[in-house]
Amino acid sequence: MDLKNRDDQQTWMQRLILWRERNISEKHFILVLSFFVGIFTAFAALFLKYLIHLIQTFLTNNFDTTGANYLYLVYPVVGIFLTGLFIRNIVKDDISHGVTKILYAISRRQGHIKRHNVWSSVIASAITIGFGGSVGAEAPIVLTGSAIGSDLGSRFKMDHKTLMLLIGCGAAGAVAGIFKAPIAGVVFTLEVLMIDLTMASLLPLLITSVTAATVSYIFMGTESLFHFHQDQVFVMARIPYVILLGIFCGLISLYFTRAMNAVENLFRRYTNPYVKLCIGGVMLSILIFLFPPLYGEGYDTIELLLNGVNQAEWDTVLNNSLFYGFDNLLLLYLVLIIVFKVFASSATNGGGGCGGIFAPSLFLGCIAGFVFSHFLNGFGIPVYLPEKNFALLGMAGLMSGVMHAPLTGIFLIAELTGGYSMFLPLMIVSVSSYLTIIAFEPHSIYSMRLAKKGELLTHHKDKAVLTLLSLDNVIEKNFDAVRPDMDLGELVKVISKAKRNLFPVVDGAGVLMGIVLLDDIRNIMFRTELYHRFTVDKLMTSPPARLLVTDPMEVVMQKFDDTDAWNLPVVDDDGKYLGFVSKSKIFNSYRQVLLHFSEE
DSSP states (O other): OHHHHHHHHHHHHHHHHHHHHHHSOHHHHHHHHHHHHHHHHHHHHHHHHHHHHHHHHHHHTTOOTTSOOGGGGTHHHHHHHHHHHHIIIIIOSOOOSHHHHHHHHHHTTOOOOOGGGGTHHHHHHHHHHHTTOSSBSHHHHHHHHHHHHHHHHHHTTOOHHHHHHHHHHHHHHHHHHHHTOHHHHHHHHHHTSOOOOOHHHHHHHHHHHHHHHHHHHHHHOSSOSSOOOOOSOOOGGGHHHHHHHHHHHHHHHHHHHHHHHHHHHHHHTOOOHHHHHHHHHHHHHHHHHHOGGGSTTOHHHHHHHHHOOSHHHHGGGGTTSTTTTOGGGHHHHHHHHHHHHHHHHHHHHHTTOOOBSHHHHHHHHHHHHHHHHHHHHTTTOSSOOOHHHHHHHHHHHHHHHHHTOHHHHHHHHHHHHOOGGGHHHHHHHHHHHHHHHHTTOSSOTTTHHHHHHTOOOOSOHHHHHHHHOOHHHHOBOOOOOBOTTOBHHHHHHHHHHOSSSEEEEEOTTOBEEEEEEHHHHTTTTTOGGGTTTOBHHHHOBOOSOOEETTOOHHHHHHHHHHHOOSEEEEEOTTOBEEEEEEHHHHHHHHHHHHHHHHOO
């Protein structure tokens, strides 16, 4: 019965595809698909936010605001444990680092994201964050949106290029839907995912973003995600302090990026999931117990700092903690949160949870902006720095620094808070933060993992084309190998039947010893009296360089440039000969990829 239903479904789908091909052009159908991607991603975002709020409210609704709550020591461990069970036993796949997975799919020109990501990231992140995991829901929903775009395109048999565009549409729709920020959705896709900006790609991205934001407006209202009212207009005298805030945010972004990588590398040493759970769970629980604002996404703290106007309102950040009542320790408390947030986020994911760094970036930026302005105001500087305004600017600064995406930081914060009148300082702080961090880290926290492997696709066309090339596809193996103990007579017999003028010399284990060039022996190869006097090991020379089969194409081209060679041998990690790569083969492949890459 199941087989019959499946066959009927396939037949129905095939008929629909054939009808589409006859009645709707591919260009118009992409716009239709982008519209539905926007609807589906928005509903996925709304469902995720609802689940997180439902779980958090159920668990923490009766907490005591005047003191410590010991259930903070329990909930995060339970959440990571349940998430780990769900991923290992139901999903049975790695669903962490959602944005990095999208970047990898795009860089490999695959256009396919595993179908389970349509739902698995939503459930896993809802459990993690609802139980207190100190991460954000945005990266999982971005992966979900991209998976929706990939799945929808695959069902209608769209080509790889269209699938990659739909992946970008899904990401744009996810950001637009969860933040109610359509412009930021488009900019995020262009800036972070590095989808090329062409007229063919811009219109679908716009349709998806606007559709997803509209759906969110319908169900959540048209007001901004964070309520923000600008009490004091921006004055030019504050510009130097905005620049300093940008530098401060850039340095915090650098700390956040490097500390997160260091903690994640610590967790990678362990393969047993329960060891990871113990380490991550204990670390996270203790941190949340001491600093309750680290619980979940931290949006309540952001809302508080964006709207607080006096010390009494700011001091409510200390609620639910051991610091309650110690109002004079507010700044120290917030500085400690900045220091330990990265450990809480890393422990959440490293211990087996699922979440992203969108929310941690906003959370840290808001606190950083508040601490910066509140600290300087205490020194009686010539111009007053409104804490709520600088908290907003800090959000843009941290996001720009951590993600290496200044435009995303500018537009997202403006749309999140309705702070459109703050565009100038938003631009200044975002650019300052970005310029600060790129002096130390050339890649964002999302892309550095791929960049280290040479798998990152960028807007730089030459590097992008080299990334898309694979060394395996350009290795030539029609070279006749010779042994080092062969004499000249045996070598001449091999040469007489060969089609190449280059001969690799390998030992009995297949290890490359050297090469013999036809030009080097041309003057003696016809002198029969020398056939038994010379052996190959005396005639061979060392190659100008050796290529490892794991070398990225950018390294391969650099070795060709350094040696001026036309052919270079390829070996594995043990030095065993695999073949040769020629410049002409690379150039032909490069041209083919470039032509495909440049098509509209």
